[in-house]
Amino acid sequence: MKEAHNLARRNINSSSDQMKARNDDRANASRFRNEEKHHDVCLVCGDRASGRHYGVKSCDGCRGFFKRSIRRNLEYICKENGTCVVDPVRRNQCQACRFQKCLSVNMNRNCVQHERAPRSNRLPRECSSPDKRFSYLDLTTSSSFDYNYTSIYPHLMTTRQDMSNSLLTQQVISTKGNKKTFQQQLRLSSFQAQCALVWRVSVLWSGGPHGSQTERNLLLPIIQQSLVPTYSADPTLVSTSKSSEIYGGPNTCLQDTQRHTPPQELCSKRKRDTPTGQLETTRPSQDDFPSSTTSPSLSSSKVFLTSTSGNVVVPTPINPLHPLPVPFSYHVLPPLSSQAPLPPPPLHPMFASPYVQSFFPLAQCSSFNRMTSISEEILLACVTWARLLPAFTALNDSDKKILLEATWAELFVLLAAERGLHFDTSYFLAHMDLTSDDHPKQNQLLVICYSQLQEVKDIIQSFRLLTVDMTEWSCLRSIVLFRYYARGLKSTAEVQRLHEKAHLTLMSHCTRVYPTDVLRTNRLLLLLP
Amino acid sequence: MKEAHNLARRNINSSSDQMKARNDDRANASRFRNEEKHHDVCLVCGDRASGRHYGVKSCDGCRGFFKRSIRRNLEYICKENGTCVVDPVRRNQCQACRFQKCLSVNMNRNCVQHERAPRSNRLPRECSSPDKRFSYLDLTTSSSFDYNYTSIYPHLMTTRQDMSNSLLTQQVISTKGNKKTFQQQLRLSSFQAQCALVWRVSVLWSGGPHGSQTERNLLLPIIQQSLVPTYSADPTLVSTSKSSEIYGGPNTCLQDTQRHTPPQELCSKRKRDTPTGQLETTRPSQDDFPSSTTSPSLSSSKVFLTSTSGNVVVPTPINPLHPLPVPFSYHVLPPLSSQAPLPPPPLHPMFASPYVQSFFPLAQCSSFNRMTSISEEILLACVTWARLLPAFTALNDSDKKILLEATWAELFVLLAAERGLHFDTSYFLAHMDLTSDDHPKQNQLLVICYSQLQEVKDIIQSFRLLTVDMTEWSCLRSIVLFRYYARGLKSTAEVQRLHEKAHLTLMSHCTRVYPTDVLRTNRLLLLLP
């Protein structure tokens, strides 16, 4: 309808054109039935037509040519007398005659619409100094890169690592500076890889030309942070001068635009029924999992998340050309770390704070920058929460590490669901580093990435439909965190006890609060990643 | 040229229309009011409204646009400040602003329903004449093929399919006869993709040059088989002579693997009324899930699985050079199909038979061939079991299809666990078609494949540790099969009832049989894929 509308508006005499074209078509149709039953011919050049375009059966070439000519209002001049032959082979010899032919067969210029917005919202590479970026690239592709990669994921594996198969080792990609072995590459569990993708994509867009490089920079300190005794923050972590050296030159393209989630205005659909009330019935037995009853200071967590407080080191552009020389190092740090060590409070806001979803609830994370910081916040929240969970803190470092490394990805999704995170899968994928190669196998990767991102979205959506309450979130987190007690921990029994305690807590809570829904517990568990 | 087409199609009086439309907008502001009454105006763009859509008077264009945006969960980004004008001419210039306008006039996203199955009157008739089959083949390799593919997997998706992102579309493999779009390629959920990998690897190794092609050929008939009325075994199913032509030359190593799909199944919307009469909706008993109490004839299933009985067509090496020329074809057939139709027995061995794990339990599936056929058996067992499940049979075809397509991959893993399947991930990967490229991105794909295979192994191992009993397996299967009752089924309530019934059955069973382990139910559920 619209096109007709436009047509009518835009041109008065188009109708006669149309009628003429149509008459021709009818005549042609009947006459050609014999010779050209299925293969229509381009009326301009005689090539095989791909359909009707601008009113005339024509090929894609002539279609595009006509469109470009009209759009850009091009005029051509024939070097001959305007008698050039227009056929599939010679049609590009003379644009003037080709265009003439288009008009003579009644291609309708009014059918060419206005230019539209580009289909891809891909943002241009935003680096002001390409040279430096290239040099940075050269650095990272060298070998030291590999070593770091290996040392970072030494334990990010599932229980078994039967990677010793000789066949596989043959398959190692052996580019010059890129000789990672499979042993090194395959330690991510599927779900971890899944989340790493979400993570990675934001990192990539943030300007790190090498995803894994920045990814390492991000994940390593975060995971290791779990081993830091609570609140015994190491001041060196704050030092930016050193870390920039460690992680490479100060020459990434990342700009400091929208580093932080704008606080309140983003909560578009927030309607919480604030159930902070009678949940403490089960309290006495739950010292391991302080639940929502202890109302945390939400403001504190808010401050932390939004990085508006002085407690948080805010990245400061040192040089306009290098707005964020060490793009992530600051964020790795929990806010309190930059303070003098404090006595551990009994409960940290982070523990229950995720229920306060008002930071970026259903607000569409359309901005990639925003998604980046939000992902980061969520990941950090996972670790922070665990660090502050008394039961977790009491474990030995080795077990802590194993548990967190095994579950961080699941926790990530769980906390994302808790916050009602919303993101656009396609937009994400569009920014991933996967789209530059048209090798067939590239497709498989894209398929998988898409599916996994989509799966995360579905999990989030499913949780949203269940309207999980705060106690349930707490229990679910603990259930996940202590889920893999069978993976060679030192304190297997203790972790299993914690796991089951969380389980029982969840069950009793659901039974009491939702007595009509006997299956609620099961339903929740089924949703876990 | 659609506009010309439409215009012409619509007719003769177009000139008068244009005159009307040509009226100066400013001049006839008053008169315009009248027209607005007569023909309502699209509140979004101001075009002529075709009625109320999603709660708002709107034109067909805005209707379609809103529908697509919601369905695929699209998000747009305005290149301007979000101030673009949305009128009939410019509405396509900025999707972001158009969508914003849709929302601002209160188009209701909840009115957008789930995608339905494609209209079925589309498929070319399946003919008995071989000649026509060939012509059908020709069609299939070109564009109509895409259509078929689309219509086959219309619901193999998670709830959303935001695959329209333009960047992604660039990545499509565009060989001549292989122009699937991403919409078509990405309908597999992550977990389906995961299992498809297991599946695919065997297919690839079997010699199918085109993974997705053969994959489709394999999966399609198997899934559609679920729609075959129980025990109405069609003798033609066994006949292998004809159908190889349908799917391509006999030069593929798969040969007539796919031919088990009876002709009728290809016409998707076969009229089928549930033969079992009234659904036992109100029955409080557990007839829906005949569980282990009715002891099945295990020997029968054993016969089937081990392929040692005369009832089963056993693959026979035809040529030493091609030890398994038709590696899959025979296995597609459920054992009873090769028999004369039997009166439906109250319970089929398949239902509980998987508990008999002794066929290839801990035995290493070192042979790729064996892995191949075992995978297939398991996949077939999934479908067979579902087909013979009374509660499932009673559903309408559409719902059956949706459910099975959504869960087959999970069922695959579940049944694999039930059987104690063991395989060597590394060995698998070594045979996959992923290792020939040394592009860095290849690594990512390998990482993911490995992780996913490994994850399947872990699931299987975890189940093994729990020593799941037969009743539990049954319940778990049903829980999975009816898991996605919220995905736009026709009988949502019924399926949900079934789902919860399985749930309750499992709970009561666990409570009764394992009274000391109150968490057993939860533990089981947590293991589900």
Add this chain to the structure above:
DNA sequence: CAAGGTCAATGGTCAG
């Protein structure tokens, strides 16, 4: 009537 789907004819894309 208002949901849904259909598919020709628009659009844009980007190696070549």
Add this chain to the structure above:
DNA sequence: CTGACCATTGACCTT
């Protein structure tokens, strides 16, 4: 610039 290719649009049907 060319043109093969894929996504998007929307007039027109079906349910």
